Amino acid sequence: MLRRLRPAIPLVLAALASLPALAEDSSRYNRISLHAEASREIAHDLMRVTLYAEAQHKDPGQLAGDITRTLNGAVERARQVAGVKVSLGNRNSYPVYEDQGRRIVAWRERAELRLESADFAALSQLSADLLGELRIADMRFAIADATRKKGEDALLQDAVQAFGERAQLATRALGGSGYKLVSLNLGSSGVVPPPFARVAMAKTLDHEAGAPAPEIEAGSSQVSVSADGVIEVQMP
Known part of the structure; x- marks a missing residue:
């Protein structure tokens, strides 16, 4: 009689072992x-403005010096405006070719000045004042x-x-x-x-160099x- 019951014991153990898996499946139902x-x-x-100086000259050393002096003057003026954060952006130079690219005739260089402030009126006026030496590349607003x-x-x-x-x-x-x-x-x-809203304001300032800064929305x-x-x- 005992021998007949033994084969059923592994089946019972297997069924008990499967209960946790069934419970886990049930919990995910x-x-x-x-x-x-x-x-x-x-x-x-917050208002951010990027201005740039760009020039061309046959002598790359003189070109670099001219750009540096222009930037230094703009930085000095910007630092006098309270609440404006000043930093330098990208700067790069490249050769200008003639004769189908076989001869370098000059060098062109561009350098950026980045301004940031929570005082929109002050930064707008500063940007307009700097347009005598620099041009506006970008203007944007942020939180x-x-x-x-x-x-x-x-x-x-x-x-x-x-x-x-x-x-x-x-x-x-x-x-x-x-x-x-x-x-x-x-x-x-x-x-x-939208980007076009920022560009439109930049162009307005750029075309009115020396004029009072416009109202900003x-x-x-x-x-x-x-x-x-x-x-x-x-x-x-």
Whole structure:
């Protein structure tokens, strides 16, 4: 009688060993992924202008000296304006050829000066004043890091709340009695204004060298915080 029962024992053990796997599969049942987002418009509070000096000369040494003197003069003037951050950008030179590229007849050099400030009026006027020696390559507006972080912190709670509301809606739609949060990831993003808006302002200043700086509309960007996660719906 005992010999007949022995073969059944491995089957029972195998069935018991499979219970954790079945429980694990069951715990993943009715898991769904959800996405929620909160966003708001935040006004730009930072202005960045890139100006450049460009010239051509047969003597590369003299050319480099002329460009350096022009930049140094602009930097000195810019540093006298309170609240303006000054830095040098890209600088490069290249040969100018004639005779179908067989002979170098001159050298051309270009160097950038980058200005940044939260005082739009002061930076706009400074840029206009420097147009006697420099030209404008680019003007753009942005949200300062501290302002963006403050806005994202305020949106984070809204995004989490929106995710919870969507989770409850999904639970009711499935006929569940509740849900458990399995995972939740939070992320942020910003939308940059169209490039043509920046170029238009740069051209306006560039064509009116020596004239008073025009009024500036800095605009705004939409800052968003997203919540992506997985919930497990509990069925009654």
